[in-house]
Every structure is written in C-alpha cells, then in structure tokens.
C-alpha cells in the first residue's frame with residue numbers, strides 16, 4: 001500500500017500512540033504468529049504481534065530479531081501470564097511430575113487410540129506454558145520491543161518496567177471486571193475479547209462486552225472476538241474502540257505458521273463449527289473439533305488446571321511442546337466463530353488492506369440512516 005492509497009483509511013489516536021497507520025492489530029497467537037506474519041502486518045500499516053508464550057528465552061530473542069530483519073515498523077510481543085507470578089520457571093519435567101496417575105493413564109489411552117507416539121523427552125527441560133513469563137519479559141525488555149501484550153494474568157508485575165522503557169502495555173480481558181483490574185495494575189490499553197473469539201475465551205459476547213468496557217475504563221479499548229472483515233472493524237470503531245485485534249482471520253493467511261490442512265479447516269468451517277474445549281490448557285479454549293477434542297470430551301477424567309493440562313495435552317498430541325504441530329485429526333486447531341466467514345487463504349497484507357478499505361467505506365457512509 002502506498003501512502004497515497006492510505007489517504008482516507010481509518011486512523012485513531014491509538015494509531016499515533018503505537019506509531020501505526022491503520023488500527024488493525026494481529027493477535028499474538030503463540031507460536032502461529034511468527035516473524036513472517038507479524039512483519040507482513042506491520043509492513044502493511046497495522047501492528048503485528050508475535051505469539052511467544054510457548055518459547056524459550058532464546059527463541060523469544062531469535063523471533064524478535066528475525067522480525068526486526070523483516071520490518072522497520074513497530075511490532076509487539078504477546079505472552080500468556082500466569083495467575084500468580086510465583087509459579088516462575090517450572091520445567092515441563094517438574095510439572096509432569098505433579099500429574100496424577102489417573103490422568104497419565106487417560107492420556108496414555110488417548111494417545112494409543114489416536115496412534116500418537118510419546119515424544120516428550122527432548123522438551124522436558126523447557127519451561128511449562130505460562131510459567132516462564134518473568135524470564136521472557138527480561139528478553140523482551142532487553143530487545144526494546146515497543147509493545148507488550150499480556151493475556152490471562154495481570155501485567156502488573158512488569159508494567160512499571162515497560163513504562164520506564166517507553167513501551168506500551170496492553171492487556172487482554174474477557175469481562176468488565178478484569179478490564180478495571182488490569183488498568184488499575186498499569187495497562188495502558190485494554191483488548192476486550194468476546195466469547196466468540198478463537199483461543200482462550202470468556203463468557204460475554206463481543207457486542208455486549210465492548211460498550212461496558214468502554215464505559216468502565218479511561219484508556220483506549222481495542223475490540224476482539226469475531227472481527228474478520230471491514231464490517232466488524234467499522235462497528236467496533238463506531239462504538240468507540242480505537243483498534244481491532246484479529247486472530248482467526250489471520251490464521252487463514254499465507255504467512256500464518258500453521259499447516260495447509262489447518263488453514264483449509266478454517267476455510268471449510270461454518271459459524272457454529274468451533275467448540276469450547278478445556279483439553280488444551282485446562283481453560284476454556286475455542287477450537288475446531290476433531291478426533292483429539294472428541295477423545296478428551298469422552299475421557300474419564302476432567303482436564304487439570306494450568307500449567308498441568310498443557311503438559312498432559314502434549315502427551316496426547318505427540319510432543320511436550322505446545323506447538324501447532326500434530327497431524328490432521330490429532331492437533332489443536334484454535335479458531336473463533338468468524339471462521340465461517342473466511343473463504344480463502346490470502347496474504348496478511350491483503351487482510352489489512354481489505355479490512356481497512358471496507359471499514360473506511362462503511363464509516364464514510366454511516367450517516368445514511370440519519371434524516
């Protein structure tokens with residue numbers, strides 16, 4: 001997109017705060033949102049956010065540097081934060097030792113039924129999902145990343161440090177109460193994600209959540225959950241949100257770090273296809289159903305809490321990592337209800353361009369219902 005073509009596209013105060021041109025932020029889906037996707041979004045005028053949750057500190061540093069090689073525009077890093085920061089540094093091996101025998105037996109049975117071979121040893125020293133946030137944060141600070149996004153837990157334990165470094169702290173919430181709490185803890189911007197969103201999800205729909213969060217906090221609010229084209233974006237901006245945070249739509253892009261058959265699954269999905277399962281992390285997570293989600297649905301034990309369930313889930317996915325690996329039928333395919341709208345895999349730049357252009361057209365015509 002040339003700067004000439006950008007004239008007339010939506011632009012909000014948050015765009016100036018973040019140093020971007022259009023208020024579209026790609027969700028930090030770990031580890032799908034890698035350097036290629038993030039740089040493509042930032043180069044197209046939006047803000048790309050790396051999903052670094054499941055990465056070691058070396059990997060975080062490496063993807064941040066790789067992204068810098070691909071773009072000179074701002075980008076962010078997203079981490080899932082633990083509810084309590086004193087969980088720091090537990091390895092997959094430490095966490096695996098806490099898993100009850102009954103759950104282990106269930107995982108072994110599911111793995112055998114699905115033909116999955118255990119491949120956990122090489123990754124046993126890796127830190128378990130969400131337990132390494134403090135060390136990951138140090139790397140993000142050292143690398144001077146301008147935007148930090150935290151999901152689930154509060155960013156309170158690091159907000160001051162990011163502010164001292166001149167970075168913006170953004171927090172993802174699923175309720176008004178959480179929005180108020182994270183702003184009190186130092187979040188500069190709140191992403192309000194409705195239940196229809198892919199990945200971890202709450203109970204309140206986007207349409208109900210946004211106006212309540214907008215009323216409750218005095219920082220910029222970013223809309224998330226079910227936004228897949230310019231119509232959703234225009235509605236969010238009209239409501240008073242200053243940007244959109246988009247996950248599922250960016251999964252079906254050329255640059256997204258998932259397999260081709262996973263992208264095809266998004267394209268084939270209908271609005272009601274995604275289900276909420278606790279099989280992946282122990283928390284409610286919206287994903288497309290398959291043999292693996294079904295096996296957990298029928299399991300004789302309930303999923304464990306985080307960080308135990310991600311380790312247990314990995315035992316049934318063929319590896320300890322929380323990567324998007326696996327094979328058709330035995331994989332975690334996170335996706336939101338907007339998947340039904342997505343008809344083809346396109347470039348990330350095309351998603352940014354078409355969403356911004358369609359929103360601009362709708363916003364320009366928004367007065368047509370007025371007398």
Ligand SMILES: Cc1cc2nc3c(=O)[nH]c(=O)nc-3n(C[C@H](O)[C@H](O)[C@H](O)COP(=O)(O)O)c2cc1C
Pocket residue numbers: 027028029030031032051052053078079080150151172193196197198199200224225226227245246247248249333334335336337338
């Ligand atoms: C496959 C997948 C993985 C995700 N992983 C993360 C993550 O690691 N961290 C995070 O903050 N959000 C994660 N999310 C949630 C997104 O950040 C975002 O809030 C959500 O996708 C927005 O709703 P949408 O999918 O309808 O656009 C993930 C979502 C999906 C679909």
